[in-house]
Amino acid sequence: MLKLRRARVLEVDEPTASPATAERVALREQSLVVELTGEAAQGERRRAIADVGLLGSARVGDELIVNVEALDLGLGSGGFDIVHVNLTRGLQGGGTEGANVMKLNYTSLQHAVTPVEEESLKAPIERPVAVLALHGQLAPVAWAFAQSAPGARLGYVQTAGGALPGGHSRTVRALREQG
Numbered sequence: 001m002l003k004l005r006r007a008r009v010l011e012v013d014e015p016t017a018s019p020a021t022a023e024r025v026a027l028r029e030q031s032l033v034v035e036l037t038g039e040a041a042q043g044e045r046r047r048a049i050a051d052v053g054l055l056g057s058a059r060v061g062d063e064l065i066v067n068v069e070a071l072d073l074g075l076g077s078g079g080f081d082i083v084h085v086n087l088t089r090g091l092q093g094g095g096t097e098g099a100n101v102m103k104l105n106y107t108s109l110q111h112a113v114t115p116v117e118e119e120s121l122k123a124p125i126e127r128p129v130a131v132l133a134l135h136g137q138l139a140p141v142a143w144a145f146a147q148s149a150p151g152a153r154l155g156y157v158q159t160a161g162g163a164l165p166g167g168h169s170r171t172v173r174a175l176r177e178q179g
C-alpha cells in the first residue's frame with residue numbers, strides 16, 4: 001500500500017551551476033521543501049523531489065500528494081519524499097521523447113523510458129564500468145577504484161531492482177563533483 005500524504009510547496013530549489021547539477025536538470029528533477037498538510041503530520045517540513053518529465057514543474061504554494069514511505073522508514077541515502085502528483089497544476093509532464101521501454105508496468109504509474117542500452121550506442125564506453133546490486137555499494141567501489149587507478153574515471157550502472165535513479169542520489173552527485 002502506498003503511504004501518501006498531502007503537502008504544500010514551501011520552496012523550490014534552483015540548482016547552482018556545476019556538472020552534477022547540470023546533469024540533474026537534464027534528468028528533469030526538481031528539488032523541493034514541502035510542508036505536510038494532512039492530519040497525520042500537520043506542519044512537518046520535509047525535502048521532496050519531483051520528476052518534471054512525469055509531473056511538470058512545481059511552484060511555491062502548489063498542493064501535492066507525496067509518497068513518504070521510504071523517508072519514514074529511513075531507507076536509502078536520499079532523505080526525501082517523492083512527489084506523486086501535483087494537485088494544483090495537474091498532469092503537465094511531457095514524458096520522455098523517443099522512449100519506448102515501460103517502467104512500473106501494469107500500474108497507474110507506468111511510463112516510458114529510454115533504456116541505457118540505447119543511450120550507450122550513442123557514446124562508446126571508454127572506461128571501466130561497475131555493475132552493482134545496491135546503491136550503497138557505489139561509494140566503496142568508487143573509493144577502491146580511485147585507489148587502484150588515480151585520476152581515471154569510473155562508469156556506474158544501477159540495476160533496475162530497487163534502483164535509486166542516479167539523478168536522485170546525493171552519493172552520485174558528491175562523487176561527480178569530486179571528479
